[in-house]
Amino acid sequence: MPYIIAIDQSTSATKALLFDQHANMLDRIDKNHKQFYPQPGWVEHDPVEIYNNVVVLINQLVKSHKLSENNVQALSITNQRETVVMWDNQTGIPVYNAIVWQCQRGSVYCKELVRNGVQPFIKDRTGLIVDPYFSASCVKWILENVEGVKEKALSGNIFMGTMDTWLIYNLTGGVVHATDISNASRTMLYNIFEKQWDKGILEMMDIPAAILPDVRNSDSLFGNVQDEDVCISSVPICGVMGDSHAALFGQMCFEPGQGKSSFGTGSSIMINIGNEHAQAPEGLVTSIGYSLENQVNYVFEGNIHSTGDTIQWLVDNLGLIYHGKETESIALSVESSRGVYFIPAFAGLGAPYWNNQARAAIVGMDRGATKAHIIRAALESIAFQVKDVINAVQHHSSFPMQGLKVDGGPTNNAFLMQFMADMLNLSVMRSSIEEAPAFGVVLMAGHTQKLWDVFEINNDKIVGMTYQPSMHENQRRLLYTEWLQAVKRVL
Numbered sequence: 001m002p003y004i005i006a007i008d009q010s011t012s013a014t015k016a017l018l019f020d021q022h023a024n025m026l027d028r029i030d031k032n033h034k035q036f037y038p039q040p041g042w043v044e045h046d047p048v049e050i051y052n053n054v055v056v057l058i059n060q061l062v063k064s065h066k067l068s069e070n071n072v073q074a075l076s077i078t079n080q081r082e083t084v085v086m087w088d089n090q091t092g093i094p095v096y097n098a099i100v101w102q103c104q105r106g107s108v109y110c111k112e113l114v115r116n117g118v119q120p121f122i123k124d125r126t127g128l129i130v131d132p133y134f135s136a137s138c139v140k141w142i143l144e145n146v147e148g149v150k151e152k153a154l155s156g157n158i159f160m161g162t163m164d165t166w167l168i169y170n171l172t173g174g175v176v177h178a179t180d181i182s183n184a185s186r187t188m189l190y191n192i193f194e195k196q197w198d199k200g201i202l203e204m205m206d207i208p209a210a211i212l213p214d215v216r217n218s219d220s221l222f223g224n225v226q227d228e229d230v231c232i233s234s235v236p237i238c239g240v241m242g243d244s245h246a247a248l249f250g251q252m253c254f255e256p257g258q259g260k261s262s263f264g265t266g267s268s269i270m271i272n273i274g275n276e277h278a279q280a281p282e283g284l285v286t287s288i289g290y291s292l293e294n295q296v297n298y299v300f301e302g303n304i305h306s307t308g309d310t311i312q313w314l315v316d317n318l319g320l321i322y323h324g325k326e327t328e329s330i331a332l333s334v335e336s337s338r339g340v341y342f343i344p345a346f347a348g349l350g351a352p353y354w355n356n357q358a359r360a361a362i363v364g365m366d367r368g369a370t371k372a373h374i375i376r377a378a379l380e381s382i383a384f385q386v387k388d389v390i391n392a393v394q395h396h397s398s399f400p401m402q403g404l405k406v407d408g409g410p411t412n413n414a415f416l417m418q419f420m421a422d423m424l425n426l427s428v429m430r431s432s433i434e435e436a437p438a439f440g441v442v443l444m445a446g447h448t449q450k451l452w453d454v455f456e457i458n459n460d461k462i463v464g465m466t467y468q469p470s471m472h473e474n475q476r477r478l479l480y481t482e483w484l485q486a487v488k489r490v491l
Contacts (some may be wrong), residue, residue, distance in 0.1 A: 002073035004445050005061060005232075006438040007054055009079040009163050010243060011100065011265045014050060016057035017438045018065060021073075021451055025435065027065065029057055036097060041104035041347070044097035047085040050163070051170050059231050069232045073449050075171070075225060076239030076441035078246040079163040081186045084135040086142050086160040086211070088152065092174055095158065096146045098166075099138040102265075102305070102347055106137025107356055109205070118204065125191045125198050127277070127286030129354055133303065135162065136188035140205050153208045160211045162187070164240050171237060173226035178214040180222075181296070182245035185288040190215065192288050193277055195296070217291040218245075219448045239445025241290055243437040244268035247407055248299065249290050250440030251431060252462060254455070257399040261386055262436065263408030266350070267307040269389040271300045271401070281396035283352020284389065292444070292454075302351030302389030306344040306360075307382045308410050313346065314378060320371050328413045331376040339364040341486035342377040344385075349490070352392045358490040364482075382410065383420040384483040390424055403427035405463075407436035414465075422471035423480065432464030 001021055008015040015030040031053040036044040062072070082101035087094045099105070110130045113119065119130045128134055139160055143150045152158045161169065165179045184190040184197075189207065191198040197212050216222065222237040241249065247262040248270050259271035272289060277298045280286040289299040306313075311324040321327065341364050343349075348356035362374060386404075394401060403426050410416060411430045421428040433439045439462070447454045 001071060002451060003067060003071055004074045004076060004442050005058060005072055006076045006078065006442050007058070007167065008243070008435065008438045009050060009054065009077070009167060011080045011083075011102075014053045014057060015435070015438065016054075016061045017435055018061055019442045023439070023442060023446060023452065023457070025433070025439070027061065028435065029060055031057055043100040043103040045083065045100055047087075047094050047098045047166055050098070051167060054167060055227070055229050062231050067232065069234050072232050072235050073451065074239060074445040075232070075235050075237050076445040077164050077167055077237065078241055078243045078437040078441045079167070079183070081162060081183060081242035081244065082133060082135050083163055084138050084160060084187075085163065085166045086139070086149065086158055087166070088157060089159045089177070090157055092170070095149050096142050098163070099141070101133055103138060104132050104347065104356060106132035106141050109137040109140050122188065122201060123279070125193070125201065126188050127185070127192050127280065128188050129285060130188070131354060132356070133350070134186060134188035136201070136205060136207070139189075139207055143207065153211050156210045158211045159213070161213045162242070164242070165213045168222050168237060168240070171225050171227055171230065172223040175226060176223040178216050178222055180218045180220070180240040180242075181215055181288050181291050182218060182242045184215045186242060192286065192298070217294060219292050219444050221448070238448045239441040239443075241441055241444065244270055244301070245290050246437040246440030248272065248440070250433065250436040250438075250443060250462070251405040251407060252457070253405065255402075257402045258405070259393075259401060260405040260407065263307050263382070263406065263410040265306075265309045267304040267382070267386065269302045269304070269386055271393050273298050273300055273399075281352075281392045283354060284392050285351075290444070292447070300393055302392065304385045304389070305347050305350045307385065308408065309346070310342070310344040310378050310381060311410065313344070314375060320375060324409070327375050327379055328415045330372050331379050331415045334370070334372045334376060337377040337380055338369055338373045339366070339482070340369055340373045340377040341483055342374065342381045343486055343490050344378070344381055345490050349487070351389050353388075353487070353491065355491050361490050363486050363489055379413065379416045380419060382416060383423045384480065386420060387423045387480060390426070401426060403429055405429045405431060407431040407434065409434070417465070417467045421467040421469045423476060425469045425476065427469075428467040429463050430465045430467070431462055433462050
């Protein structure tokens with residue numbers, strides 16, 4: 001029986017997942033990695049630690065299931081996007097820690113670009129707004145601030161890449177320096193309309209083109225495993241996408257108007273807009289969703305900085321609960337949030353506001369407010385932020401939304417899912433497959449390896465519980481109006 005191993009390299013941990021020839025998940029193991037916060041607003045990962053974790057996980061999965069290179073059909077990869085790492089291509093050693101998508105250190109360069117009036121130029125080419133969320137300003141920071149890197153880069157001795165690139169480079173023994181088109185589209189350096197690295201932006205930011213990886217389609221063969229420490233040598237690496245794009249594919253959002261929201265540390269709301277690109281509504285971005293059989297699908301996307309992380313903050317920082325699973329019963333223990341609104345702008349607000357200076361606040365409390373009201377308001381904030389993005393799409397798109405598919409840990413919270421359906425006034429379809437990004441790259445890899453045709457897989461395979469809106473329109477309008485007023489306080 002052929003198997004596919006998926007690596008899901010995310011912000012807080014790395015997972016290795018085993019799928020069979022029918023795309024059924026058989027096993028999952030994971031390993032956390034350290035988070036580094038060298039200064040307020042800075043976030044880093046150790047790329048060597050992450051790659052070592054990948055090797056350990058693959059070997060553990062292979063040995064526990066007695067697999068070999070003879071029955072592992074492919075190794076697929078999905079990854080935290082925008083996070084960037086740079087390394088010496090002579091030694092393979094990183095020149096600095098990986099700078100994480102949450103990091104704000106690149107804001108000084110972004111502000112300069114905005115002051116110089118080039119934001120429209122960049123958006124017209126990349127589909128993105130100028131923001132440190134995307135990789136370009138972090139690349140610029142490393143080149144300008146890590147001693148000797150700029151000189152090495154100009155000499156052709158430095159490579160950069162998002163985490164998929166770093167893993168592929170090491171898995172292939174340093175042979176392949178490549179990324180997939182979905183990850184490239186999130187760097188703020190890639191022209192998504194011409195489908196190539198943008199020379200104008202590279203020159204503007206003084207970033208040498210020689211450090212950039214080769215850009216390939218999501219269903220490309222990226223090479224074979226050649227690292228001797230990995231016990232499945234020669235296995236092909238194929239099916240590579242950024243995590244949000246992989247979740248879109250895994251949720252089978254193949255048609256315009258189909259969209260999904262993935263919930264992790266933050267959230268990505270992504271709507272398929274088809275094969276023709278378009279400028280996104282104000283506050284959203286246009287990206288490349290995925291490419292299959294040389295056909296590119298574009299998406300509108302809104303990124304929310306804090307969703308699952310909001311619940312984790314209640315656990316880690318306030319100690320109001322011991323585990324996120326408690327939030328559902330606590331939220332249902334009160335009839336409403338009693339006018340309390342939680343704006344989780346710990347690292348600023350993402351789409352559609354894109355305000356890095358905003359800071360978190362809990363507003364509207366009176367003397368009768370309790371822990372339950374705060375926890376309920378925290379959950380409600382997730383739905384309100386999703387509504388902010390969906391409203392922007394609905395007000396500016398020519399196609400109707402076909403409900404919203406959702407995946408990730410917070411989707412197990414029935415209160416949150418029902419409140420989201422009520423606020424969006426749309427069907428909310430929870431994925432029956434919790435690991436949607438891994439499932440997405442496995443679907444892509446299996447299609448490439450001719451194990452199946454993704455367009456013939458029954459959509460019922462992935463749909464679990466569906467929540468239908470039941471809230472009265474007047475109540476929906478009142479709650480959302482009060483949310484918008486609360487947001488104004490932190491902008």
